[in-house]
Amino acid sequence: MNGRTPPLGDTTGLWQAxxxxxxxxxxxxxxxxxxxxxxxxxxxxxxxGYARHGTGPVALLAAPADPDGLLLPPHRAAALPKRELAAWCPACxxxxxxRAHAARQATAEPTGPDALFDL
Known part of the structure; x- marks a missing residue:
């Protein structure tokens, strides 16, 4: 893998950009x-490059820059413009x-009891 090998699906050059x-x-x-x-x-x-000794080369991802954007469904994340994307290593x-998912769960309102079991 060279320093700029794009993924197979990068037909528009967005990942490279x-x-x-x-x-x-x-x-x-x-x-x-x-x-x-x-x-x-x-x-x-x-x-x-290598993240740690003993691991293979790292392939960076182009994904939403905003942590909440990482929770978007894949079809919505794929439609984001370049200015809303960032390069991420897989670990980060x-x-x-x-962390974004946990924060969303912590602020979500609790659901009520299941109506099936109301007496």
Whole structure:
């Protein structure tokens, strides 16, 4: 994998544009739960590089920049314009998505009892 190998589905060049705008580096600034202190507050993972010793090369994702946007259904996320996308390494993407989901669940109103069992 070279530094800019696009995914097979990138027929419009959107992925390449997002990764180029990010200089080939994950754009997470701590929404994943890590502070990324050693790297100036930004995740150090680069496309085609290695996240940790013993792992394969990392392929960055072009996904919604806003953590809440990571909860969008895939068809809505795929329709977002380039300015609303960011480059994410898989680890930061997954952790940010989990945190956004947990935050949404914490603020959701509890549902009432099931009407099937009302007496």
């Amino acid at each position: 997002v990764i180029a705008a990010a200089a080939g580096r994950c754009q997470c600034r701590g929404t994943c739960g890590k502070k990324h202190d050693k790297d100036g507050g930004r995740c150090p993972v680069v496309h085609g 993407h997954d952790a940010t998505r989990r």
